[in-house]
Amino acid sequence: MSALSRLCFAGFVLPGLSLPGFCLTVFAALGIGPASAETRVALVIGNGAYVSTAQLPNPSHDAEDVANSLKRSGFEVIQGVDLRQADMQDLTIRFARAASRADVAIFYYSGHAMQYNGVNYLMPVDAALTDEADLKRFVRVDDIVNDLQQAKNLRILVLDSCRDNPLADMLKRSATRAASVGRGLSKVEAPRGTIVSFSTQSGQVAADGAGRNSPYTTAFLKHIEEPHEIGDIFRDISSDVYDASGKTQLPELSLSIIGKFYLNGPVSVTIAPAAPQGPPRADPCASAEAHWKAADTIGTGGAFEDHLARFSSCSFASLAKARIEGLKQKVALAPATGESKTFDGKTFDGRWDVTVNCVGAGKALGYTRALSGTVANGVFHAEDLDQRTNSTLVIDGQIPADGKTTLTARGLTGPSAYTINNSAPGSPYAYTIDAQFERTRGSGKRNEARACNLVFVKR
Structure with missing residues (x-):
């Protein structure tokens, strides 16, 4: 129960006001009510x-x-x-x-x-x-x-x-x-x-x-x-x-x-003295809706910030803040300014280190695995053999000029505790990886069966 609710329900009365009238008036003005309302x-x-x-x-x-x-x-x-x-x-x-x-x-x-x-x-x-x-x-x-x-x-x-x-x-x-x-x-x-x-x-x-x-x-x-x-x-x-x-x-x-x-x-309550009578003031939000429609059509951060500066206490201010925040998030996810997203056919050629990190899923334990790979004429190949468990992982694929590709992974499982269906060691498996390569780094996500993230670093 809010402080105002407790004040009303405790029987507090201002001079000249009845308790019910005072409480209902204040609650209505603030758009709030006691917890049960x-x-x-x-x-x-x-x-x-x-x-x-x-x-x-x-x-x-x-x-x-x-x-x-x-x-x-x-x-x-x-x-x-x-x-x-x-x-x-x-x-x-x-x-x-x-x-x-x-x-x-x-x-x-x-x-x-x-x-x-x-x-x-x-x-x-x-x-x-x-x-x-x-x-x-x-x-x-x-x-x-x-x-x-x-x-x-x-x-x-x-x-x-x-x-x-x-x-x-x-x-x-x-x-x-x-x-x-x-x-x-x-x-x-x-x-x-x-x-x-x-x-x-x-x-x-x-x-x-x-x-x-x-x-x-x-x-x-x-x-x-x-x-x-x-x-x-x-x-x-x-x-x-x-x-x-x-x-x-x-x-x-x-x-x-x-x-x-x-x-x-x-909850805060301020009882202000009555304002002196005078000519009615212009509504500061009268043109907010028209301005918002124009800003929303333009759709830039500057347009939304201009709307906030002009109509910070009006109905569409929250939407303007949300649009600005959304644009900031898109910028955070976008590649750095000036960074080309189209590369020549040999940009990615060289030796690469690959790290595969799979989180736990159900009863299957999570694990991290490191591979060594190469890219030659845009063709990617990486493989790893764990001598202790005889488990294998091979990743292959073609990297196009924009660096966006789908790789294929295949191999034989290791200990059953790390597999989704408690598969016997040495069972074959395969999945695909959606990946994005830049000049010296890349990232990828496994598409099937469990969540795995991959990081590619060029040596």
Whole structure:
């Protein structure tokens, strides 16, 4: 309960004002109310104990910690861990009913998810996926977004679920018609009054993390209870994940909110003397909307900064800040100014050191492996034989002029503890790597089965 709420409920009365009239007037003027006046609901799900695909160790911890955090912020929390299909449907129905009478609604999910033909799906722990018909057993993210829209003031969708899902590859192979099964999740544009936050960019895969919580949820828990404006909180979450991942994992963030919202904002009351009567002053925000439309059409940082300078206290200021922040993030990810993205045919020729770092997945342990490679006339080849375990890894491919390529990796497994399916030592395996080479460095990500990052350094 806020200090103002306690003051009203304690029976404090100003001279000449009745208690009910004073409290209702101040609450209405500030757009706030006592704790019971604003209804906040949340559905928090953590799925990790999967039956037909890789298990995830963190979602149960993520869900427990997020639920406790939201309860401290005044939310009525519906919580579920390791939900089967029927249980997941029951909780989403309960949440839809709760959101219809709520002022603020949050949906948080940690676990496996996937996209198919541009539609995102959340996976119950008992779901199998032999063909596209099995997707009816999953929960559509679009349906969750529709349920959130029933809340009156603020809606938040958080998906910490862009982990590598081997079942997506199975579906890709078994599809009976032309279909798109992409990596990660498909982008979701936030409807008005909504914040959408994914743990990484659309089409990318996020790390599950080696600690109690995933990297994204660690940042979420750090910031969500802070007394800051909600848009700033989610920008801080994105920034933390980006920095903590060595600038390899950037959360997808879409905000479509007008005005400022606080989950735990400070409450202050100032009773000012009445202003002297005089001619009405011009509304400083009267032309804000027209200026915003012009700035949004131009779309440059200078245009958005000009809007902020002119209309810093008006309705579109938050959107201008979000656009500026988005442009800054794009600049951070872009190659340095003047750096050519097109090279001649022998730019990459020479000897290269390759480091493969694979995080733990389910019961499989993580590992790091170093290889020596060469590039000759744009043809890449690297290989390694571990004499202790007789495991092998060979990486081959062609590097085009722009440095962007897909490499193929193949080899024989080592100890079973490091393999996804507890494969016997000496079992053959293969996967592909999306890579980007610069003049003396490069980076890559494994596409199938588990999350692995590769670093290439020219000697």
